[in-house]
Amino acid sequence: MLRREVFKSAAILPIASWLSCNATADTKSEAYPEQAISNLCRRLKPIGRILELEGYYVWCNTPIADDDGKIHVFYSRWPARKGMGGWINSCEIAHAVADSPEGPYTTVDVPLAPRGKGYWDATTCHNPHIQRVGDTFHLFFMGNSNGKTNTKRIGLATAKSLEGPWIRPDKPLLEPGAEGSWDDHCTTNPSYIAHPNGESWLYYKSWNTADYTNGSGRIRGNRKYGLAVAHRVDGPYRRHAENPLVDYSGLGENRQCEDAYVWREGGLFKMITRDMGVFNHDVGLYLESRDGIQWSEPQVAYYELAHYFDQPPAPKHLRRYGRLERPQLLFQGDRPTHLFGASQGGKFQTASGIVLALEEN
Template sequence: MRRREFVSNTLLLSAVAMLPKFSFGMPEPDWRKEVSPLAKRLKPVGRALEMEGYYVWCNSPIMGPDGKVHVFFSRWPAKKGMGGWINSSEIAHAVADHPEASFQYVSTVLAPRGTGFWDGTTCHNPHIKFVDGKYCLFYMGNSNGKTNTKRIGLATADSLYGPWVRPAIPLLEAGPEGAWDDHCTTNPAFIKHPNGQYWLYYKSWNNNDYYNSTDPVIRGNRKYGLAIADKLEGPYVRFVGNPVVDYSRKGGNRQFEDAFVWVDQGKFNMLARDMGVYNQEVGLHIRSRDGLSWDEPKVGYKPVRDYVQEPPAPLNLKRYGRLERPQILFIKGKPAYLFTASQGGVYMTASSFILKIS
């Protein structure tokens, strides 16, 4: 190799080595420059619902008429490992006198129903709401222990202590073959719109992208759609402009999941887990005037290490150090606490992790 070519190639390699880290093959933006006002208000309370022998996930809180905090959460046997959520999860109920007090297990409210039921192998993603004078527990179930039968359902009760009336069929089926959402419906986020309609946001992705992906870690591209009904029980009709949030256009297979939606001072807000827009460790906060077209994302919450110091990551916990499944507790109509799920804890499985919104 001639000296001029050698020097040129050396300089090029040096320049490449100094480029920023990549996420899904694309440059990773500096998330600390894009922190939302909400994220700046978060103060750590710490872990809750650390249960020996279980992974705890998907903590959805609500204030009860008894003045206590009720949490509906997913759990599955620790012996199943982190992947047990897809084929062994149940939804349980716990209560505390205050968001920063100890939560006590009350009962399991939704367990897999077995062969022949759409939620026969798992019950997951609880999302509790009080709507039209009844308690509504939106959730995801599947029938074969795999992602392609994940469907959103709705159980209802007159009391947070049940009994819960379970649906014979899902609330929302997957889209038609070839559609962006033909794989599943999952991760429900619900609001009753100010106009009186019932809006159900849901996560999905495309079968072809999932089964033929060359990425061994993240297959397909998760997007969010919207389905609207005139009655709580449905039918829910897909919005013609779906998906309403789609980060695939940003390149690098950027995506997101775990959305929670609320309306505050006339604006729609969505809090979600990032999957490559900034990185895998932060949350996203986006806002909208109409709930359909959303602003560019800001960072909605930070990595665990920014709130507390925890032991080094064990080898079996691949999602250690990040907060997932954000759900907000409202007190007197105002966002008061952020409930999330995080691997780790005293049993090195997973538990709730709570932050106060100051």
């Protein structure tokens, strides 16, 4: 039995006990068992919305500080007329700058836009994740070629400056696995770690195309997280033998997660993701690992949005209202200082960025 399988089997019972504690509760912070709340969650304080843009849905806000202390955010946006589903076939990645994490932000350029027929990223560019490695900025992202999920692929654009120019890849960075594997449908939601041993570690989300649950019929897959490793940032990447590393399908009821962000701090690997049923669909999950392979039982990484902000009632066209999704961290110096995310709503009742401050321990 693989170490991963032993770990998963041991983890299910404690998770199940937390779930039973919360089975009849609402989604208020008081509903969660004390041991289920992470230290990170306790340190988060609300700042507000950013990048509320008329005529656009805004998603996937990934921040980075430059050498002068200015904050750059690379974010996904698509025309409001496309509705929430426009991310899959009409999205581009824009770049905004501010003097402080709370803004205000000014959009300065569009580094990545769909390139049209014949390209692997023909119809959308989404899921930006910015990292500086050495003297080069690396903008990981997802593109697709047919406006559907089955051609989602992770790519990598590079530049010597946050202002560009960005060198666009001719091929994806990571293709799906072989037919029938857990990750045969796509590769998406990248999160990158420069490992202390000199390797490049790329965490990614995928699922199996023909996934079934309890014989009840075909679903849209159960999202899991895997790892691909390379000697260079630009690959080639090889899949880790113990994939998938984060898999909640064994808990039943199609529990899963997505939107993982991975970092190293205090000698540990740490991960925040959006929950998709482990506790509920409105909070984040927090995990830790000593080796980046075997991950702890999840705790709550952040609460539902109503814990931080008062909002008007949900309009009928926003069915994911109240969730904080796509968590990404801003590092200033050597520590994370703010959590950036995205949520439906805002001034124009589309979607915008969200910023929470992360207080020091």
